[in-house]
Amino acid sequence: MGLGLVKWSRIKSPWILHFNSGACNACDIEVLAVLTPRFDVERFGMLLKGSPRHADIIVITGSVTRQIRDRLVRIYEQTPEPKFVLAVGNCAGTGGVFQQCYNVYEGVDKVIPVDVYVPGCPPRPEAIIHGVVKLLQKLQEAS
Amino acid sequence: MSGESEKAVFEVPVGPQHPALKEPILLLFKIEGDIIDDVMARPAYTHRGIEKATEARNYIQNIYLCERVCGICSGIHTLVYTQGVERLAGVEPPPRAKYIRVIFLELERIHSHALWLGVAAHELGFDTLFYYVWRDRELVMDLLELVTGNRVNYAMSTVGGARRDISDEAAHQIKKGMEIFRRRLDVYTGVVEKDPTVRKRVVDVGKLSPHKAVELCAVGPTLRATGVKRDVRADDPYQAYDEIPFNVATYPTGDVLAQIMVRVMEMYEAANIIDYALDHMPKGPIRTKVPWNIAPNEVISRGEAPRGELFYYFKSNGTEKPERVKIRTPTLANLPAVCEMLKGYHIAEIPIVFASIDPCLSCTGRFAFIDERHDRSWVWTGEQLRAYRRRYYKWQNR
Secondary structure, eight states: OOHHHHHHHHHHHHEEEEEESSSSSHHHHHHHHSSSSSEEEEEEEGGEESSSGGGGGEEEEOOOOOHHHHHHHHHHHOOOOOOEEEESSSHHHGGGGTTTTTBOOOSSSGGGGGGGEEEEEOOHHHHHHHHHHHHHHHHHHOO | OHHHHHHHHEEEEOOOOSSOOOOOOOEEEEETTTEEEEEEEGGGGOOOOOHHTTSOOHHHHHHHHTTTTOOOHHHHHHHHHHHHHHHHHHHHHHHHHHHHHHHHHHHHHHHHHHHHHHHHHHHOOOOHHHHHHHHHHHHHHHHHHHHOSSSSOOEEEEEEEEOOOOOOHHHHHHHHHHHHHHHHHHHHHHHHOOOOHHHHTTTHHHSHHHHHHHHOOOTTTHHHHTTTOOHHHHHHTTTGGGSSSSOOOSSSSOOHHHHHHHHHHHHHHHHHHHHHHHOOOOOOOSOOOOOOOOOSSEEEEEEEEETEEEEEEEESSSSSSSEEEEEEEEEHHHHHHHHHHHHSSSSGGHHHHHHTTOOOGGGGGOOOOOTTTTEEEEEOHHHEEEEEEEEHHHHHHH
16 A cells, blocks of 8 residues: 555656756757646656755756766766666767767766656657657566 | 965865756866955866857758757757858748747746756855746746747747748747736846845845956846846847847846846847737748758858857868858856956855856767877967967967
8 A cells, every 4th residue: 555655656756856067058948848837847846956865757968078977977866766767869878979988988878777768959849848758668567 | 275475265166066057167276265266167077069069960950959068058059050050051931930939939948947946045145046047037938839730949030030930820929928928027037136135145246347247258138237238139230130020138237146137138129029020020931941062151140048149160171061160159258257257256256247148058068189099188378379379370480
């Protein structure tokens, strides 16, 4: 009974943490735009949180730089289980335009596991919402 | 904690991941009680090695790379880059292209300032204003999408001109949109100027004197908010700005209110510039041909980004790839100023004062010393840098 309630609330109200791992800001403003009235992803119960300890989903933008790598791993480890990762943008998927730059890891999945990729440079807000809904389905199957 | 005998000074690190800003930066505060004693900023977490990467790509590929230095001011980055390459090659873009560039740049300025106004309201804890402003910002995003085909990275300016023309129908739509946006802006001006809760948080907070601002080489709205009239668009006109009349918005007080008001006034100015440019746009082609290989040459190119002066330096070597591209972005120039602005204020005022320069850190991480073998990093002072310069030239001229 108690477990059923946890599962229900996780699907109805997943909290997200936005982490910039060296993005150019384009994906970040689109992620923010998704939360604001025109696109309003808060209707899925999503709420942007400041601390990884409160989050269920980590939204990561940017091609992971060498400086940010250790911080990203630490943030991932601080997030309580079960945790899910949404990689937004081409950079987070493959490194995008920054491929072969000396300071870049070319993708979040080189460092931590990723659940859903949203391609685009930057992806449209609709695409991010699509990714979020995909992730919600995954949440439902997982729990 | 580094305690002294009579006064206790705490060191509080904020970041690189923190709730206030969306970008990674480490701010190291020295705090005495509730008052900020000293600030040190370390912005280089987003260092991706763009300047080095430009040397491995040709002039056309670099347009797309430079566009992604910063996602919010992507338009001005492509413009200043393409303007520089045109100067390298000695090519003049057609007049219509210059007007098209001005129009999308000013639309970008409105979208960027509206974004900032929303974020500033969010930092004040005034989320209602944040959501209203971001709703109306979508109006400008729609116009940008109509003109350029993209919401954020426009890829509109190319070497030799503009990539897309603005049709009469689109021009009509933009004018209508500006009309609506002006009316919305009137509402926000009223809120910022009159609302007592907002005024309590912004008046006389984060003060910067004009002397100090000039001394610390502040640029853009941060400088203009102290009453100094300095704007690349007016001082060193590029593209079609010498043919378009506009006012350089300034505000005398130098606090956070001034920062807000300058940006609000700039949004009005930008709307006027767009209207004027649409009315006076000359007919003709929008693009000229530029050679692939560019003869050895050295130029600089600059423009007024929404956050201040953006500076590019180019060196070509006769091939299709540049020998060196150096980028100096406005937020890097404003960081010393904001560290000065924070001193003497309360911890609670950190978010709004820091946000008041419109920090865009993705383009800032350009300079860091990292010793991978010994796993340490450090920052040089101006004196150390000068000493290094003396050593270097001595070594060169030995």
